[in-house]
Amino acid sequence: MSLLSPVIAVVLTAVVGAALFAALGKDPLSALQVFFLEPFHGTRALTELALKSTPLILIALGLALCYRSNVWNIGAEGQFLMGAIGGGGLALWVTTEAIPMSPWAFFPLVIVAGALAGAAWAGVVALLRDRFNANEILTSLMLVYVANYFLSWLVFGPWKDPDGFNFPQTVSFASQTELPRVIRGMRLHWGSAVALLAAGGMWLFLFRTFAGIQLQVGGPAPAAARYAGFSSHAAIWTTLLTSGALAGVAGAFEVAGPMGQLTPHVSTGYGFTAIIVAFVGRLHPLGCILGSGVLSMFLIGGELAQSRIGLPSALSGVFQGVLLLSLLACDTLIHYRPRWSGTR
Amino acid sequence: MTAPRLQLEQISKRFAAVVANDQVSLSVQPGEIHSILGENGAGKSTLMKIIYGALRPDAGRILWNGEPAQIRSPQEARALGIAMVFQHFSLFDTLSVAENVWLGMSSSISLQQVKDGIRSKTAEYGLELEPERVVHTLSVGERQRVEIVRALLAEPRLLILDEPTSVLTPQAVEKLFVTLRQLAATGCSILYISHKLDEIRALCHQCTVLRGGRVTGSCDPTVESNASLSRLMIGAEPPRLVHREATPGQLALRVNALSLEKLDRFGTDLHEVSLDLREGEVVGIAGVSGNGQQQLLAAISGEDPRAPDAAIELFGQPIGRLRAGARRKLGLHFIPEERLGRGAVPTLSLAHNMLLTRNESLRFLGWIDRQALKHQTASIIERFKVKSGGPGAVARSLSGGNLQKYIVGREIDAVPKVLVVAQPTWGVDVGAAAQIRAELLALRDAGTALLVVSEELEELFEMTDRLHVMARGRLSPSIGTSAATVELIGEWMSGLWPTGPEDGPGASIGEFP
Numbered sequence: 001m002s003l004l005s006p007v008i009a010v011v012l013t014a015v016v017g018a019a020l021f022a023a024l025g026k027d028p029l030s031a032l033q034v035f036f037l038e039p040f041h042g043t044r045a046l047t048e049l050a051l052k053s054t055p056l057i058l059i060a061l062g063l064a065l066c067y068r069s070n071v072w073n074i075g076a077e078g079q080f081l082m083g084a085i086g087g088g089g090l091a092l093w094v095t096t097e098a099i100p101m102s103p104w105a106f107f108p109l110v111i112v113a114g115a116l117a118g119a120a121w122a123g124v125v126a127l128l129r130d131r132f133n134a135n136e137i138l139t140s141l142m143l144v145y146v147a148n149y150f151l152s153w154l155v156f157g158p159w160k161d162p163d164g165f166n167f168p169q170t171v172s173f174a175s176q177t178e179l180p181r182v183i184r185g186m187r188l189h190w191g192s193a194v195a196l197l198a199a200g201g202m203w204l205f206l207f208r209t210f211a212g213i214q215l216q217v218g219g220p221a222p223a224a225a226r227y228a229g230f231s232s233h234a235a236i237w238t239t240l241l242t243s244g245a246l247a248g249v250a251g252a253f254e255v256a257g258p259m260g261q262l263t264p265h266v267s268t269g270y271g272f273t274a275i276i277v278a279f280v281g282r283l284h285p286l287g288c289i290l291g292s293g294v295l296s297m298f299l300i301g302g303e304l305a306q307s308r309i310g311l312p313s314a315l316s317g318v319f320q321g322v323l324l325l326s327l328l329a330c331d332t333l334i335h336y337r338p339r340w341s342g343t344r
Numbered sequence: 345m346t347a348p349r350l351q352l353e354q355i356s357k358r359f360a361a362v363v364a365n366d367q368v369s370l371s372v373q374p375g376e377i378h379s380i381l382g383e384n385g386a387g388k389s390t391l392m393k394i395i396y397g398a399l400r401p402d403a404g405r406i407l408w409n410g411e412p413a414q415i416r417s418p419q420e421a422r423a424l425g426i427a428m429v430f431q432h433f434s435l436f437d438t439l440s441v442a443e444n445v446w447l448g449m450s451s452s453i454s455l456q457q458v459k460d461g462i463r464s465k466t467a468e469y470g471l472e473l474e475p476e477r478v479v480h481t482l483s484v485g486e487r488q489r490v491e492i493v494r495a496l497l498a499e500p501r502l503l504i505l506d507e508p509t510s511v512l513t514p515q516a517v518e519k520l521f522v523t524l525r526q527l528a529a530t531g532c533s534i535l536y537i538s539h540k541l542d543e544i545r546a547l548c549h550q551c552t553v554l555r556g557g558r559v560t561g562s563c564d565p566t567v568e569s570n571a572s573l574s575r576l577m578i579g580a581e582p583p584r585l586v587h588r589e590a591t592p593g594q595l596a597l598r599v600n601a602l603s604l605e606k607l608d609r610f611g612t613d614l615h616e617v618s619l620d621l622r623e624g625e626v627v628g629i630a631g632v633s634g635n636g637q638q639q640l641l642a643a644i645s646g647e648d649p650r651a652p653d654a655a656i657e658l659f660g661q662p663i664g665r666l667r668a669g670a671r672r673k674l675g676l677h678f679i680p681e682e683r684l685g686r687g688a689v690p691t692l693s694l695a696h697n698m699l700l701t702r703n704e705s706l707r708f709l710g711w712i713d714r715q716a717l718k719h720q721t722a723s724i725i726e727r728f729k730v731k732s733g734g735p736g737a738v739a740r741s742l743s744g745g746n747l748q749k750y751i752v753g754r755e756i757d758a759v760p761k762v763l764v765v766a767q768p769t770w771g772v773d774v775g776a777a778a779q780i781r782a783e784l785l786a787l788r789d790a791g792t793a794l795l796v797v798s799e800e801l802e803e804l805f806e807m808t809d810r811l812h813v814m815a816r817g818r819l820s821p822s823i824g825t826s827a828a829t830v831e832l833i834g835e836w837m838s839g840l841w842p843t844g845p846e847d848g849p850g851a852s853i854g855e856f857p
Binding site: 208209210211213214216217220221223224226227228229230231 | 645667678689701706709
């Protein structure tokens with residue numbers, strides 16, 4: 001039944017969406033078609049869907065690991081941005097030094113750069129939690145803003161393109177830093193395959209290794225973790241560093257892939273959207289893949305709705321919110337029955 | 345003849361996979377103390393929940409004073425005059441006795457009226473309970489008294505008690521029985537759920553036996569013997585435990601004057617606890633729960649590694665600061681009293697739960713050999729007759745007794761050098777309890793040192809070679825079990841042992857008169 005809950009939630013979201021379209025004076029059916037069918041129409045649309053899903057899958061995998069072990073990392077957005085800075089910085093260096101290399105040689109390097117930067121940023125959260133028992137929900141969230149301003153400082157300051165008419169952006173990266181494309185002419189890059197491999201790896205780790213099982217004990221049953229003698233320090237560090245690294249890789253892919261340069265607007269909120277993905281995906285690696293498909297459908301559907309039928313682009317945010325609320329409601333109402341009782 | 349106070353006719357209740365109650369009929373007369381006897385999973389709790397309105401039966405009807413009654417909620421049950429005292433208390437630690445009682449009442453009554461009501465009820469029944477005291481300062485026996493007084497204030501016509509004596513000293517049990525007999529004499533009927541045969545024979549007028557959801561017998565317990573009652577309950581007499589003379593070997597576990605401050609506000613400080621445990625012997629710790637057993641066990645198991653290193657020694661090696669995993673590697677295994685959430689992770693399968701304490705199925709880099717793990721789990725399920733959906737079943741899906749069998753089995757199967765057990769047979773049925781005790785004794789005969797903490801004196805007398813008693817964070821000297829009597833141990837449970845603790849402030853000796 002709890003596996004059915006996300007399905008019910010998606011259906012509910014569609015129903016609420018239809019009502020919303022009708023209220024805005026649009027034909028609900030054709031609007032829903034734009035949202036739910038157009039993103040799947042044709043090769044280009046499908047590759048765009050996969051492209052948007054890639055960062056969501058990577059980030060959601062790390063978050064699922066965190067949430068399974070009761071570590072509430074809300075700041076994947078910041079780790080994503082730091083990964084973008086790490087990957088972007090590497091690409092910028094290769095570009096300005098004009099280092100000759102094949103894109104296939106750059107590919108693993110940019111993964112490492114993004115992972116290190118993201119993990120370092122999440123490491124700050126882990127240190128604060130482990131050393132000072134600071135709540136990771138607050139620290140990880142606040143570090144998002146720090147990362148954001150750090151990125152702004154870089155692109156407004158030292159990394160600004162000297163010939164960029166003072167726009168806050170770096171130079172466009174050289175072609176050797178571009179992620180290899182899966183299909184010629186489409187933006188989908190091989191990073192998407194890395195995301196799928198990461199999902200497989202996460203599945204093996206969670207369900208086939210002792211370390212994975214250990215991490216999942218501390219979440220639902222901290223007393224059992226103490227009883228077994230599993231270290232809660234190790235759990236904090238492992239989960240935060242892993243999720244930080246995955247979010248960082250997602251950020252690096254975004255700048256070395258579709259963006260091709262660093263701007264203050266690297267992210268469209270992937271780090272926060274991925275939280276919804278993780279829960280829609282029931283904190284399961286395969287679920288994360290499906291969940292990111294649904295959420296990127298909303299992202300793309302929102303853009304299409306804006307250009308095709310003149311609906312505000314904020315709609316995709318509304319859809320995300322409705323989806324999360326319906327999911328939480330379904331999860332609760334599947335296990336509990338509301339009773340209306342008057343006050344006596 | 346007057347109509348029975350309560351009459352159940354052909355009550356059936358089915359859950360997804362199991363029939364919890366199958367055409368159960370019984371009747372309780374006014375003023376009758378009626379016991380419901382049955383092993384775990386026999387359907388006792390389900391039946392009580394139906395009577396108390398927390399569950400609706402699928403079929404059958406309930407007659408109250410001869411009239412058909414629909415009990416749709418606990419509120420309706422209370423309105424009819426049905427009160428229930430649950431096994432687990434629902435009291436707020438930070439509120440006073442009167443405030444706790446007040447919480448469940450209608451808002452038109454003032455706190456002062458509640459206090460007066462408590463005073464008059466306690467005077468009427470000779471119970472000692474001060475309405476102004478804050479609940480966290482009360483002993484477990486006193487807390488139960490709060491629940492009973494709360495029930496009495498509702499002037500019940502039927503009182504349901506769910507295993508009320510599991511937390512009481514023998515003396516406190518006697519006192520409870522006096523109260524219950526007095527209450528029955530006023531015409532109130534009592535439904536008494538228990539698996540303790542002695543108590544049922546001493547207290548109850550009528551007995552209905554449930555097995556597998558059906559009524560298998562109904563008898564007058566005063567003329568039955570323990571053996572005949574247990575035959576009705578499980579269909580056979582439990583095998584007699586053969587307790588051979590212990591031959592203690594070398595010193596395995598030593599606790600050296602361990603003093604430890606409590607971790608949480610409602611815990612108990614440990615004062616100078618000393619204990620020796622040798623290979624091949626079973627040492628028991630008796631005492632009412634909440635007297636520091638939890639704190640001592642956590643310090644020994646390594647869940648609480650704050651003890652000074654030398655305060656706990658395992659085969660001469662100081663281990664006070666080691667975590668539980670490190671101590672387990674040295675051969676010290678532990679069975680906690682909470683099964684779900686401590687001894688097992690509710691959301692993980694039985695196979696994965698093996699990995700909490702067992703690592704035989706781990707390969708290079710922590711890779712899990714699933715075949716090996718499955719075999720290991722299946723063998724424990726089979727050997728300890730754990731009723732479950734197999735190694736893949738999640739721990740949460742097992743009944744409490746079956747999960748206990750699984751956890752005890754998992755630790756016994758490890759053949760530890762030292763095994764520390766809390767409440768080894770808590771909530772398991774008579775047959776399984778006998779098996780667990782026999783397996784533990786077999787482990788002792790093979791040379792394992794066993795420390796058993798239990799609230800069931802009967803069990804301790806049956807299993808142990810030496811006994812300590814724990815009271816208010818102190819541990820009594822040990823006494824050979826063959827030399828101990830129930831009366832003596834009961835006295836020690838109040839903190840009165842020969843070398844006795846000094847009377848500090850707050851040490852109210854004679855709390856369980």
